[in-house]
Amino acid sequence: MIPDTPGAHQIRRLTLAPIAPDPGTLPVLPRIYSQEDQVDEVLASLPPPWPQAAQVQAPHSQEEAKEEQTAMVPQAIPLRRCRFCMVLQPLRARHCRECRRCVRRYDHHCPWMENCVGERNHPLFVAYLALQLAVLLWGLYLAWSGLHFFQPWGLWLRSSGLLFATFLLLSLFSLVAGLLLASHLYLVASNTTTWEFMSSHRIAYLRQRPGNPFDRGLTRNVAHFFCGWPSGSWETLWVEEEEKEGRSQAV
DSSP: OOOSSHHHHHHHHHHHGGGOSOOOBOOOOOGGGTOHHHHHHHHHHSOTTHHHHHHHHHHHHHHHHHHHHHTTSOTTSOOEEOTTTOOEEOTTOEEETTTTEEETTOOEEETTTTEEEOTTTHHHHHHHHHHHHHHHHHHHHHHHHTOOOSSOHHHHHHHHHHHHHHHHHHHHHHHHHHHHHHHHHHHHHHTOOHHHHHSGGGOHHHHTOSSOTTOOOHHHHHHHHHHOOSOOOHHHHHHHHHHHHHHHHHO
């Protein structure tokens, strides 16, 4: 890994710029419109006659903010309000403490990218892993082709010891990159995320369900992930899965 110096920081930004756009962050609501206790504190700190004027306007603004957020999803789906951003999180969204924002279809926070992997940049992240694995395998082939074992041990160690150490290091990096790519391809094929896969027992819409409500089959999952087809909100898929289960239980 490149050390954390000003020059290395710029290199990382240039290298990872194509895969580090907005991951799909949600807007942050003002806390004054979302918590009544904070409204009271702000009103008490204002000089007259502003408290009286604010008391008339704040509840109305609070209702507008709540209506705007609840209109995002069907009312039948219970939503969780983020205690940091004060926004009602859509399904599959999660708050990232490093980025201090809620991210749609949150997968994980990548410290190397200095950004979250979410709904908008997850396909680019998978493509980046594939490219890195291809480069590592190419370097691994070049290192192996330069090794010649038909020499005395001492002479071989002096002439090829550094190249052999490079080969071992590239082998380790290739193994890590290959495992990362394989795990993300598995997640893509099942239409799940790293966060959902690791913490399904803590997620309200997954812990009481036997399967994944967003899985539409391998072909549709891959087509939606890389091409955005067939389109549809996660809330709609959740409702459709609920209706299917209701019909199956009725039968």
